[in-house]
Amino acid sequence: MRYIVSACLAGVSCRYNSGHSRNEEVVRLVREGKALPACPEQLGGLPTPRPPAEFRKGDGRAVLSGRADVADGSGRTVTDSFLKGAIEFTRLAKAFRAKGAVLKDRSPSCGPRRVYIDGHLRGGRGVAAALLEAEGVKLISPSGLKRPPAGQGRSGK
Ligand code: SF4
Numbered sequence: 001m002r003y004i005v006s007a008c009l010a011g012v013s014c015r016y017n018s019g020h021s022r023n024e025e026v027v028r029l030v031r032e033g034k035a036l037p038a039c040p041e042q043l044g045g046l047p048t049p050r051p052p053a054e055f056r057k058g059d060g061r062a063v064l065s066g067r068a069d070v071a072d073g074s075g076r077t078v079t080d081s082f083l084k085g086a087i088e089f090t091r092l093a094k095a096f097r098a099k100g101a102v103l104k105d106r107s108p109s110c111g112p113r114r115v116y117i118d119g120h121l122r123g124g125r126g127v128a129a130a131l132l133e134a135e136g137v138k139l140i141s142p143s144g145l146k147r148p149p150a151g152q153g154r155s156g157k
Helices: 024-031 060-064 079-095 127-134
Strands: 003-006 035-038 053-056 069-072 100-102 114-117 120-123 138-140
Touching (some): 003 024, 003 079, 024 035, 035 079, 060 127, 069 079, 127 138
Parallel strands (some): 100 138
Antiparallel strands (some): 053 069
8 A cells, every 4th residue: 555644754854843753664664665755734835843733613624614723822823724735735645646644643734533622632633634534545543554574564565
């Protein structure tokens, strides 16, 4: 399977605080040519570093249907940048023919399972994750990647 992956999981310093969340299984997928790393928030035109952001009133699925917003710590709405980033990230996933997405949990863009809504960590999707899911891409947390047995794993699909 081919994947689009959160760039910070591949070791790119694109997080809001200029850090990364390198995951060795994700790096292995990139090295093997099976994964394309990208950052939806940078694709949406946001700078690095940038203020952290969270949802108001609902998760990424609610943002896609116009029922929720994304705001940064100062209360400034950044929904348009998150939507633009989600669209560009999904465009890249399609160009790469990705059938799966390995995404950073708790991110308002990438979160595949849990995100912060009105100050609380809840079940939900980031904006880019929600759009990918709507396009039929399977969402996977890094912990859901299987580590290949020693000496194997270089020949899988
Ligand atoms: S938007 Fe996604 S790829 Fe970019 S820093 Fe946040 S979690 Fe990582």
